[in-house]
Amino acid sequence: MKIAVATFCLGYNYGAMLQAYATIKALESLGHEVILINQHQPWSFGVDEKNWRSYVSLKPWVIKYKWHVLWRQRKLRKCFQPMWQLFPLTEYYGVNIESIIKNPPVCDCLITGSDQTWNTSADQKFYAAYFLPFGSSNIKRIAYAPSLGGVHFKSKDLPWILDKLNNYSAISVREKEDVDYLRSLGLENVVQMPDPTLIADKKIYESFIASETHKSYDVVMYILGGKNKRLEQSLYDLLKKEDVDFSNVLNITLQDFFCKNVINKITTVQGWVDAIANAKMVVTNSFHAVVFSLIFNRPFVYINFSIKECNKNNRVKTILEGTSQRFRMIDINELNSLKPFRVYPDFRHEIDMLQEKGLKYLIESLY
Numbered sequence: 001m002k003i004a005v006a007t008f009c010l011g012y013n014y015g016a017m018l019q020a021y022a023t024i025k026a027l028e029s030l031g032h033e034v035i036l037i038n039q040h041q042p043w044s045f046g047v048d049e050k051n052w053r054s055y056v057s058l059k060p061w062v063i064k065y066k067w068h069v070l071w072r073q074r075k076l077r078k079c080f081q082p083m084w085q086l087f088p089l090t091e092y093y094g095v096n097i098e099s100i101i102k103n104p105p106v107c108d109c110l111i112t113g114s115d116q117t118w119n120t121s122a123d124q125k126f127y128a129a130y131f132l133p134f135g136s137s138n139i140k141r142i143a144y145a146p147s148l149g150g151v152h153f154k155s156k157d158l159p160w161i162l163d164k165l166n167n168y169s170a171i172s173v174r175e176k177e178d179v180d181y182l183r184s185l186g187l188e189n190v191v192q193m194p195d196p197t198l199i200a201d202k203k204i205y206e207s208f209i210a211s212e213t214h215k216s217y218d219v220v221m222y223i224l225g226g227k228n229k230r231l232e233q234s235l236y237d238l239l240k241k242e243d244v245d246f247s248n249v250l251n252i253t254l255q256d257f258f259c260k261n262v263i264n265k266i267t268t269v270q271g272w273v274d275a276i277a278n279a280k281m282v283v284t285n286s287f288h289a290v291v292f293s294l295i296f297n298r299p300f301v302y303i304n305f306s307i308k309e310c311n312k313n314n315r316v317k318t319i320l321e322g323t324s325q326r327f328r329m330i331d332i333n334e335l336n337s338l339k340p341f342r343v344y345p346d347f348r349h350e351i352d353m354l355q356e357k358g359l360k361y362l363i364e365s366l367y
Contacts, residue, residue, distance in 0.1 A: 001366065002033045004105040006130050007113025009036045009087055011044035012076040014222075014254065014272045015197075015288030017083045019114045021208075022200035023144065024088070027111075029201065030362060037105060038089040039097075039129055041122075045073070075266055076254075083269040097128045104135040109366060112143040114174055114196050119149030124157050131164040141167050142365045145174040145193040145358075150311030152181060162186070170365035175314050191361070194319070197291050198351060199358030205273060205295065212274035218248045219338075220279035222272075222289045223257040223303070231303070234332050235283065236260050242338055250275055281338055287315040294325075294347040301341040302329045323350060 005027075009020040020036060027034045055070070057063045090105045110132045112118070117130035132141050153161050165171065165187060172193035173179055182190040219239065223231065236259055239249060249262035252272060258264050267275060276282055276292045282300035284290065293300035302320075305312045313329065320326045325345050 001031075001108045002035070002106070003027055003109045003111055003366075004035050004037055004090065004107040004135075005111045005113045006037045006039070006132060007117055008040075008044075008115045009089075009113075010038070010040040010084060012080055012254065014269055015286065016115050017080065017269050018273070018288060018292075019196045021083070021086065022196040022198075022204075023111075023113050025200045025204045026196060026359065026362065030359070030366070032366070035088050035090050035105060035107070037093065037100065037129065038091060039093040039100060040095060041126055042095050045077070079266050079268045079271075095126075097125060097133070100129055101134045107135070107139065109140045109142065110135055112141075112146050112168075114145040114147065116147045116149035118143075118146040118173070118178075119151050120153050120157060120161070121149070121151045124160070131161060132167070133164055137167065140169050140366070142362075143168055143171045143173070144362065145172055145195055147174040147315065148178045148181070150177075150314065153185075158185075170361075172361060175318050177314060192318070193361055194354040194358050195287070195291060195315075196358070197288060197295075198319070199355045201355075202295055205277070205292075209270050209274040209277060212270055214274060214278050216278045216280060217250045217275060218244055219250070219281045219283060220275045221249070221251040221257075221259060221262070222254070222276075222282070222284045222286050223251075224255055224286050225257065225305075227256040231332055232257065232259055234335070238335065238338065250279075281342060283338070285312075290316050290328075291319070294319075294345055294351060297344050297346065297348070299342045299344055300328060301335065301338065303335065304329055304331050319350075319354075323347070 005023055007020050007023065008016040024034045055066060057066065093099045112130050112132060120127050130146065162185060171182070171187060171190045173182065173190060174193065174195055176192050179190050179192045221235065239246065246261040251257070251259045251262050251264045252267055252275065253264045254266060273292055276289060276298060277296040279298050282289060282293045282298050283303070284300065285303045285305060290300060290302050302316055316329060320329060325347060328341055
């Protein structure tokens with residue numbers, strides 16, 4: 001069967017790229033041909049380098065900031081391009097949903113992929129493609145573990161969204177609270193499924209990082225979000241208190257989190273997985289960093305988002321709740337030592353069950 005997947009597959013985000021890659025590999029392991037719909041958001045690649053306004057300003061400090069953003073953006077592109085080249089893509093649709101509707105991919109099945117593809121906080125034109133409003137009505141439509149990102153559908157968009165969702169033959173979502181919400185809208189057969197990265201075989205990731213250095217850092221940090229001086233200082237003080245060798249601490253700086261005296265750098269997607277797979281300790285607030293720590297049995301601690309953003313913790317809570325690893329979720333003001341978290345998680349049995357659950361759902365939904 002030829003399957004076209006609509007998901008986040010272009011841009012600068014490790015987790016988004018890896019869930020797309022895992023979706024491809026999981027479906028291929030079931031004997032299917034897979035293509036990713038070559039479409040993205042206007043903001044996926046940052047500022048427009050072809051627009052002269054991206055370079056100039058009347059204020060010198062703004063010019064300096066803009067050039068910094070452009071320089072950083074080029075570094076990101078260099079690190080992420082090797083990943084994009086691994087994806088089997090359709091023709092390029094850009095950001096325009098109309099181009100997909102006019103010339104949809106030729107396939108036997110359409111799948112809405114995972115990550116926050118059903119986060120509808122933006123205008124409808126930016127998320128419409130992930131509700132599959134294109135292609136023949138005879139094509140099977142399936143949702144595999146999309147996330148609503150803690151956002152409920154806007155009342156003005158709800159009739160359109162429900163009309164599209166009623167065309168699906170099977171719907172699953174990543175977070176449990178999204179199951180409850182969609183059922184409250186009358187979609188009774190919605191189920192919860194694990195993120196695609198949890199259903200791809202570990203050997204796929206081992207092959208994925210086979211050519212990397214496999215350096216074992218004492219601590220690998222990966223913190224999402226904007227500049228946070230309080231968190232930066234707290235983690236610096238914690239590492240100093242525990243007498244960690246700063247020269248062997250890697251902080252992967254995808255966004256604006258930096259830490260004094262450690263190695264701060266952007267890595268390739270392969271390098272990101274390799275760093276976690278060989279880390280002696282992972283400190284993160286990222287869902288996918290937790291997932292790969294579990295896959296490779298690496299000690300980790302997850303720093304909870306603040307009350308204002310606490311819904312972002314739900315994705316981690318979904319996989320750790322009811323297991324022996326729930327203690328790894330902690331508020332930064334309660335994190336006084338890394339020692340309690342240095343034990344190995346030994347989550348293999350749970351991952352095997354999640355993998356079986358996800359693959360079984362795909363098999364039953366596709367046939």
